[in-house]
Amino acid sequence: MLPQKAQQWIDERTGYKNFLHAIFLLNFPTKRRSRWQFIWGGALVLMMLVEMVTGALLMTVYSPSEASAWGSVHFIETQVDLGWFVRGLHHYTAHMMIVAIIVHIFLVIISAGYRKPKEFIYWTSLLIGGVIIGLTITGNPLPWDQKGYWSYQIETGIAGTMPVIGSTLRSLVVGGSEFGNLTLTRLYTIHVIVLPVIAMLLFTFHMALIRRERLRTAKIKEAADDPEVDFQLDEDDPVKDEITQPYWPYQTTRTLVLTLVLIGIVIIQMIVYPALKNQHVSVGHLDWEADLPASEIKLEAPADSSIPYVARPEWFVRFLFELRHMVPKEMEVLVTAVLPGVILAVLFLVPFYEKVLGEKWGQRVAIIVYVGGLLIISGISWYGVKMERSAPNYALNRSQEVAYAARASWLASQNGVPPEGPDFLLRNDPKSMGPLIFARHCGICHTWNGHDGTGHNIMEMKDGKKVKATPRASDLAGFATTQWLTEFLMNPRSPKFFGHVGSTKGGDAILNGDMSDWADSYVGPEGILTKADIEAVAALVAREANRRDFKPLSEEVVKRGISVFSGIDFKDKSGKVAEFYGYCAQCHAMKAGDPEEEGGGAAPDFNGYGSEKWLADFIRKPGAERFYGDKNIMPAFEESKLSKHDLNLLVKWMRGEWQRPEQEK
Amino acid sequence: MRRRKFLKHCTSILGSLYATILAVPALGFLFSTLKRGKQTEKPYRLARLNDLEPGVPQRFTIIDQRVDAWTKYPSGPIGSVWLSKSQDGAVTAFSSTCPHLGCVVDYVAGDEEYFCPCHAATFQTDGAMVSGPQPRGMDELKTTIETIRGDQWVMVEYQKFETGIAEKVPIG
Ligand code: FES
Numbered sequence: 001m002l003p004q005k006a007q008q009w010i011d012e013r014t015g016y017k018n019f020l021h022a023i024f025l026l027n028f029p030t031k032r033r034s035r036w037q038f039i040w041g042g043a044l045v046l047m048m049l050v051e052m053v054t055g056a057l058l059m060t061v062y063s064p065s066e067a068s069a070w071g072s073v074h075f076i077e078t079q080v081d082l083g084w085f086v087r088g089l090h091h092y093t094a095h096m097m098i099v100a101i102i103v104h105i106f107l108v109i110i111s112a113g114y115r116k117p118k119e120f121i122y123w124t125s126l127l128i129g130g131v132i133i134g135l136t137i138t139g140n141p142l143p144w145d146q147k148g149y150w151s152y153q154i155e156t157g158i159a160g161t162m163p164v165i166g167s168t169l170r171s172l173v174v175g176g177s178e179f180g181n182l183t184l185t186r187l188y189t190i191h192v193i194v195l196p197v198i199a200m201l202l203f204t205f206h207m208a209l210i211r212r213e214r215l216r217t218a219k220i221k222e223a224a225d226d227p228e229v230d231f232q233l234d235e236d237d238p239v240k241d242e243i244t245q246p247y248w249p250y251q252t253t254r255t256l257v258l259t260l261v262l263i264g265i266v267i268i269q270m271i272v273y274p275a276l277k278n279q280h281v282s283v284g285h286l287d288w289e290a291d292l293p294a295s296e297i298k299l300e301a302p303a304d305s306s307i308p309y310v311a312r313p314e315w316f317v318r319f320l321f322e323l324r325h326m327v328p329k330e331m332e333v334l335v336t337a338v339l340p341g342v343i344l345a346v347l348f349l350v351p352f353y354e355k356v357l358g359e360k361w362g363q364r365v366a367i368i369v370y371v372g373g374l375l376i377i378s379g380i381s382w383y384g385v386k387m388e389r390s391a392p393n394y395a396l397n398r399s400q401e402v403a404y405a406a407r408a409s410w411l412a413s414q415n416g417v418p419p420e421g422p423d424f425l426l427r428n429d430p431k432s433m434g435p436l437i438f439a440r441h442c443g444i445c446h447t448w449n450g451h452d453g454t455g456h457n458i459m460e461m462k463d464g465k466k467v468k469a470t471p472r473a474s475d476l477a478g479f480a481t482t483q484w485l486t487e488f489l490m491n492p493r494s495p496k497f498f499g500h501v502g503s504t505k506g507g508d509a510i511l512n513g514d515m516s517d518w519a520d521s522y523v524g525p526e527g528i529l530t531k532a533d534i535e536a537v538a539a540l541v542a543r544e545a546n547r548r549d550f551k552p553l554s555e556e557v558v559k560r561g562i563s564v565f566s567g568i569d570f571k572d573k574s575g576k577v578a579e580f581y582g583y584c585a586q587c588h589a590m591k592a593g594d595p596e597e598e599g600g601g602a603a604p605d606f607n608g609y610g611s612e613k614w615l616a617d618f619i620r621k622p623g624a625e626r627f628y629g630d631k632n633i634m635p636a637f638e639e640s641k642l643s644k645h646d647l648n649l650l651v652k653w654m655r656g657e658w659q660r661p662e663q664e665k
Numbered sequence: 666m667r668r669r670k671f672l673k674h675c676t677s678i679l680g681s682l683y684a685t686i687l688a689v690p691a692l693g694f695l696f697s698t699l700k701r702g703k704q705t706e707k708p709y710r711l712a713r714l715n716d717l718e719p720g721v722p723q724r725f726t727i728i729d730q731r732v733d734a735w736t737k738y739p740s741g742p743i744g745s746v747w748l749s750k751s752q753d754g755a756v757t758a759f760s761s762t763c764p765h766l767g768c769v770v771d772y773v774a775g776d777e778e779y780f781c782p783c784h785a786a787t788f789q790t791d792g793a794m795v796s797g798p799q800p801r802g803m804d805e806l807k808t809t810i811e812t813i814r815g816d817q818w819v820m821v822e823y824q825k826f827e828t829g830i831a832e833k834v835p836i837g
Contacts, residue, residue: 046683053687057694061734071735079735081697082690089690249672256679263686416737 023247038111040104041125042255043262047097048199050263051135054090055192062142064188066181069144070302071417077298078413084298088270089263094136096266098316101129102374109350109366115359118213119351124206126347131199133316138191140314144184146401149303150311152187153179158313158320162337179303218244301404302422307432308454310397312388319377322384343373396455407432414659434653437646438476441637445473445504472500472507473634479654480545480610485538490523490531492516506633513631514587514603522582528572529564529582536560537584540593545610547655565593589626604628615651698734706807706824706835712748714810714817717756722749722772722779722790724761727823746806746821747772747779749790758806758821759792765799767828779803800831 002010011017061080063072076083105125108114114122137155141148160170173190175182220239223231233239245251301307313321323335346369354362388394404426411425418424426432438446438453452458460469474497478484492498492515501507522529539553540561553561563570567583584593589600590607605626608614617624619642623632637647652658711725727744730737745761747770759779763770768783778795779788786797793802807822827834 050687053691057691060695061698068736075735079697081693083694083697085690086694089686249669249676253672253675253679256676256683260679260682263683267686412735416732417735419736419738 038107039251039255039258040100040107042251043259044097044100044104044128045203046255046259047093047100047262048203050093051090051097052196054086054093057086058090059192064142064184066144066184066303067419067421068417069142069184070299070422071412073143073145074299074409074412074417074422078409085270087298089266090139092266092269093263094132094139095315096262097132098129098136100262101125101132105129105347106370109363109370112359112363114351114366115354116351117216118209121206121209121213122351123348124202124209126344128199128202128206130344131195131202135191135195135199136314137317138187138195141187142184142191143299144303145300146303146307146309146405147300147312149179150309151313152183154311154313154321155317158317158324158336161333163333166337217242299405299409300401301408301426304423304426306436307404307423307426308397308436309401310388315381318381318384322380346373393456400454404432410661411659428649429658430649430652431658433646433649434658437642437650438653441642441650442476445471445634447471447475447477449477450475470500470503471495472504474498474501476654480542480615481547481549482535482539482542485541486531486535489519489534489538492519501633504633506631509631510633518582528578528580530573533560533564537564537593540565541590541606541609544590544592544606544608544614545655547610548657562593562595565590566595568596610655612648612651612655612657615654616647619647619651706822708809708820708822710811710813710818711746711758711821712819714750714754714756714819717748717750717819719750719752719754721774722747724748724772725821744823744825745769746823747803748808748819748821756808756810756819757791758808758819759803760806760824760826762804762825762828763799764801764804764826764828764833765797770803800829801833804833 007017058076061072061076061083063069073087076087080086108122108125137152141152156170156174159173160166162169171177173186175186217239220233221242221244223229224233224239300309312318320336320339323339324332327335350366350369353365356362357365407429408422408425411429412422415425435448435453435455438448439456443452443458447458450457458469458471459466461467474488487494488497493511498511498516502511521527523534536557537560539557542550543553559569562568564580565584565588567580567585570578570580570583572578572580584590584606585600587600587603589597589605590609591597593606594600604618618627619637620639621636622628622634623630623636628634642650707729709727709729711727712723717723725746725748726742727746728740729743730740731743732738747759747761748756750756759770761770762768763781763783763786765781765784765786768781770779770781770786770788772778773780777790779790779792780786781797781799784798786799787795788799788803789795792805804826806824809820809822811818811820825836827836
């Protein structure tokens with residue numbers, strides 16, 4: 001502390017002692033029995049202070065632009081010391097403040113804190129509550145991740161439905177009609193300057209009113225207690241109940257206890273529930289295993305409209321979102337624009353209830369309306385969340401979102417965010433884009449492990465109903481692996497391969513074509529080929545693809561494969577050299593299996609089979625001479641249908657080639 | 666009033682707890698972001714020894730990827746180096762960053778001098794100061810000769826130094 005002299009020197013020039021005294025040592029009257037109730041306001045102030053400090057810290061790193069917002073938040077989460085703590089504190093304390101303001105207003109109502117002359121105190125606290133909600137809504141999209149981006153889409157969409165001012169309001173907060181850089185700079189300005197300044201002005205006004213009211217009560221009390229003054233309070237005057245006590249230390253202690261309890265809950269929440277709302281589904285669905293455990297993800301994937309994400313609004317506007325779907329279309333405006341206005345009016349008019357209904361019933365109605373309203377709103381929200389979670393695809397969709405988030409986070413940690421923006425992390429990643437491209441272009445006919453690549457079933461309309469579609473071509477998961485080829489050779493007619501081809505035009509020639517005939521004659525118990533023969537030739541062909549999971553072949557297997565492929569030196573089940581007419585080289589060309597290079601031409605060329613180049617060429621032109629020729633029934637995917645970039649990602653994904661943890665050096 | 670005193674203690678204890686919850690992460694947060702831009706010296710392969718003309722300094726650009734906090738930029742120029750070979754084949758390398766305030770130093774072939782155009786600092790070919798406001802001579806960088814597939818290559822450990830002071834202190 002400053003020496004006495006210095007204190008005096010400053011005080012003479014500033015009057016600070018008086019100022020502090022006026023704030024902390026004034027004999028504020030407090031209700032005797034309810035000192036613990038009136039600390040929520042103070043706790044809100046202290047939490048606001050937490051928000052300001054953590055907010056200022058986040059501002060030193062955060063960068064509001066499409067290309068860097070996500071990257072900077074990811075940097076805070078992963079690189080900055082205690083960054084996760086600061087961001088978590090900022091995030092969860094904001095939500096705790098909404099809870100606190102709900103409790104605070106409830107306590108004000110049950111203690112009749114809106115009654116004359118305290119109407120303005122009550123109204124300013126309502127407005128401060130509104131600003132806090134505004135701060136949460138504008139803060140949530142700032143990381144520009146999927147969650148924030150989409151919930152802001154919904155929230156601005158709701159704002160846009162308001163009559164007359166709706167579209168202007170929307171373009172004002174969005175910064176034009178489309179989301180982008182201006183949306184972020186605007187949000188940022190509103191979040192860090194506009195709303196905090198409004199909140200502080202309201203708070204100053206609120207405190208000034210409270211001070212005025214308390215001083216007035218204190219004066220009355222003093223007069224009543226003073227024997228010299230001829231003034232008696234009525235027996236039922238509420239002031240009789242009050243005692244006078246300075247704010248410090250009596251109220252400060254209690255306020256601090258409550259604040260620390262609330263912040264403690266926030267910290268516990270952050271530590272035991274580190275991922276923002278994605279703990280309830282396990283990552284690891286079908287092909288969607290994430291490379292990181294879910295607990296590592298605190299950010300959703302970067303905002304990108306080409307990556308699937310189910311939009312959900314923030315919990316406290318959830319009920320509007322749900323109601324919107326519950327009412328018929330024409331009534332939507334009532335829900336989104338009129339209802340919030342009505343709620344606001346109902347709360348604002350509380351001081352006037354007593355004018356109409358009398359003090360006792362006025363307050364009762366206010367309590368019933370407040371509590372009832374809260375129950376209805378939470379009921380609707382809870383119902384909405386429950387419905388969403390029980391939807392058939394919820395677990396799958398959510399685990400995909402989590403997997404994308406984990407993938408983006410991992411890629412950013414490995415490679416850094418490219419200057420073009422964080423969405424390019426996923427857009428250039430075969431593992432992320434491959435399934436989507438497959439589902440869009442190939443999934444109509446082909447399947448991938450029975451689904452469309454992303455884990456969803458392929459649907460079609462039948463008799464006006466959506467049903468699971470029957471595939472029309474082979475299942476391509478594991479394409480060009482030894483196992484996949486072996487299965488195919490054992491039974492080309494199986495539903496996994498040519499089984500469904502027959503239903504398409506020209507498909508019968510394939511289903512009952514040379515390949516099936518071949519299998520009928522040479523494979524199976526009667527056939528001359530053993531399982532080992534099939535496996536050997538499959539491995540020989542798979543070697544052309546050279547996928548990353550391909551294991552080098554032994555000399556013996558290669559020899560055996562070549563003998564099946566070319567028919568030279570073929571040994572039958574008993575090990576004797578035998579005449580074999582079903583050798584592959586009759587129709588297929590492949591140097592590695594046919595040293596004399598005599599065959600080929602009648603069926604797809606196997607040189608480089610399944611390699612990136614082969615697959616890309618095939619997809620571009622399956623009807624080329626070296627592939628199916630005039631027997632082809634698969635549509636060609638030219639540049640106009642499938643860009644080079646997408647084709648490359650698709651081919652890489654089908655071959656299982658993407659950046660993985662174990663590839664690190 | 667014992668109760669009042671007790672409550673005062675409570676307030677200060679709880680108040681400091683509150684302040685600690687904010688202060689500790691704040692300090693960690695702020696100071697960890699100051700680590701940005703620290704680099705370690707890293708060798709760059711710049712030129713074949715035989716390609717350098719004795720006595721004529723030549724400037725080479727250092728190309729590398731640059732990571733700025735979260736953004737990783739593709740390869741681009743991050744600095745440059747003056748390489749010179751003496752008649753007996755010894756190679757010296759100077760950072761082209763002027764030790765005065767960090768402009769890029771030129772070489773004036775006619776005068777056989779390095780010259781910084783910003784505030785007219787001049788240096789001898791061995792990097793020593795001639796005239797001007799600079800507090801020290803040019804910053805020499807470590808060089809090594811490496812043989813790669815029969816060719817001798819000049820490797821330079823590129824590094825940045827603080828400007829404006831008499832000592833040569835690496836940044837970071
Ligand atoms: S910066 Fe080179 S002389 Fe000043």
